Amino acid sequence: MRVMKAKKMREVVVSASSLRKEYRLGDLTIEALKSVSLEVLEGEFVSVHGPSGAGKTTLLNIIGGLDKPTDGKIIVFSHDLTEYDEDFLATFRCAYVGFVFQSYNLISTLTTVENIAFPMELAQWPQERIGKRSEELLKLAGLSHRADHFPSQLSGGEQQRTAFARALANDPPLLLADEPTGNLDLETGLEIVHIMGKLKAMGKTVIVATHDERIMKLADRTPCLRDGRLVA
């Protein structure tokens, strides 16, 4: 009862209603999402699972403002993302969303610390603050000794930890992670699971697309996406 009450008091930060997304490949139309509706509360840890090609990445892309739905509404932190232009969405992503991708997607020409500092630079933080925050995040990700290394000099696990640190740089209220352990072995994946556990403890709103049961165990909810529809 107390839990229910607490839940009710939390704001809905992500509200997707009847989302539909079509891709055209020549004459072929692929429907990646078919009327998906989802609400995520502030501080909630949601783990979306489902088979490959079910539309998990598309859903995360739409929630993060990287892609626009063909139909339906997507409201994130009270912003209807279908109504804004690319400039606004860029500012929105910088301030509200942290992304973690399956293939790390670090910028190859920047060092670990520079990759972490990148979103802060975009947000035009003062240099002193960027320096302090970068150090904090390097410590959090256990990468202080790798600060000046380039992505190509890091292991897969280190790269993904860097990606997490970068995603948290601007302290965004929403973290989106797409198969964060997908490219990692079991042991290295565990490091990421630990980080995700820390995030949950910090009360971050997290939406993660994953098959990893260790992450799913951390989740408040584990909706299943199959063939473009939420089935549970």
Next chain:
Amino acid sequence: MSRQAFPLKDLTRRRFQTSFTILGLTTSVATTVFLLTFGDALGFEISRVATGRLTTGFYNVFSRFIFIIGVLNVVVGALMVAFLMFLAMSDRARDIGIMKAVGCLTEVASEYFMMELSIIVFVSCAAGTVLGILAYFVGIHSLNLFGFPIPLKPLNTWMIILVFVAFVFTSHVFGAQPVVKAIGMAPVEAFSPLHGWRTTFKKTQPSSSKKGFGFTLKIAYRSLSRRKSATYRAIACLTAVLTLTSVALLGGVIANQTTQSYVERAIGTDIVLVANPSVSKQYTSFLQRFFNETEVEPIDYLDPEFRIPESLISRMRPMPGILEVDPRLVLEATAYEVPGVIIDPEEQGNYFIVGDHRSAKALIVGVEPKSIVNEWLVFGRVLDEADSSVVVIGDSLALQVFAEPLKESVRIFGRNLGIVGVCLDPLSNGNVVYVPMKTLSTMLNQFCYNALLLKIDPSKRSQVLKEITNEASGIGLEALELNGVLAKHLDFLDRTWSFAMFLPLLSLLTATLCLLSYVMLSITDQQREFAVMRALGAKPRNIMKIVFTEALVITSISAAIGISAALLVTFMFLIPEPVISPYTLIFTGGGMILALSLLCLSSLYPAIKVVRASIADALSKPS
């Protein structure tokens, strides 16, 4: 897949890259073929420059210009091919690795990509040759349309074949290097993100990261410095192209102005010719030989009817508005080369003989040294009053008949006369000998003038002209202002140089292609990273700023080196006594700034394309 099918499919599926490579090489070949054929038709054979017999004159300025541009063109063509093939092969290295990993033999992979290189080279060279020949025909026909009869010479087939073969050969040599390098790479190495122009481990100096542009500069600087190999090649290629553009633009404009100034000085401004109509016609025909290769029928120059009475000269001298009176005796004769003797400075008693016993028809002009109205560009010295047995000869005569004119003598009317100067003179197209009047009259045994050049005050032009005409017509002579003839000379030079000025446009096109190729392929390589940056909150303008900054840095470095090299080439090798007016500086400076701005702005096209692409699509592509 057959050995022909793979290269063709690979090339057509990389349409942009293939088009850029072909277009770049085609432009270089076309420019070179046009230059050589056009230059050949104008009578400035490039091969003669190498002999270095006379390093002066319009001939030399123009042919040196063509020679330097021609050499730069070949260098640019080779560098462009090497650079574009390097980019193309860097892009294919991963594919080559995959092909080898799945069992493709090295020699088969090598054949595939060498075939691609050959297709690109042959298509470009053939297209370039055809375009160059077409441009030549258009150039000559246009000059004829504008009233400058340039004969349409049969094409020098051997020269064109030589250019074709030279480009095919150099393109294969330079283009094969990156192919061989990529083929020789182990599959693991080819898969590595460190391969080729991608990231290197080497540390670079951290740059200050401030708000706004400082941040953009940092990212651009990092991107350029980590892709050192490609950046250096792009700079080398662009430097060569910009040197070519600057020499063509700066050299072309300065050479045009300088040659115009030479002509203006040689003919003189505000000059009126007074002579019998037959002599007058003859004299202007000789003047027009500069731009119109017509035969001039000889006349009896010593015919008493053609003489200028001394009394007329005496009346003209004090006439208000006449600044200078230059009486002349114009004749035609054969000038013979008299070899000179040079004493060996190193070995006493030893000497060399320079020259042969060549001869040519020339215009002989008897002049009063103190009253010559021409201000030629002279190598050596002009005549002075004390001179009796020396002459000044025109540059064409010097070039055609003499080995070392200033160390030899000329024989006319049976007498040997030393040569003290070589002047740049359009009269009789430089086949002229200026002799002191007293010497010529002694040789001819008669003292008379048949032409009178008068320099008039332009502010009193109409009044003076009227008076001169009255005086001249009274004794059967005519007065002809030479400003019209001068204007035709200048117009001819202007049009000739205007055609040469197409070259900066062509080289600018080459430069644009070079930069665009680099930016396009650099962007293709960074497409995923730009998408990541956008996903992290970078706005489209941030990405465009990064791409623009990369292009700006490369262009600025290349321009600084290229323009300096061009200035050096222009002033040290191209033009003696260059004429540089404020107009030259404004025109060339403005032209270069405009060209460089356009060049940098062209990089925004691929940047716009990349920011318009969907982030999700770019992220879904394999890295």
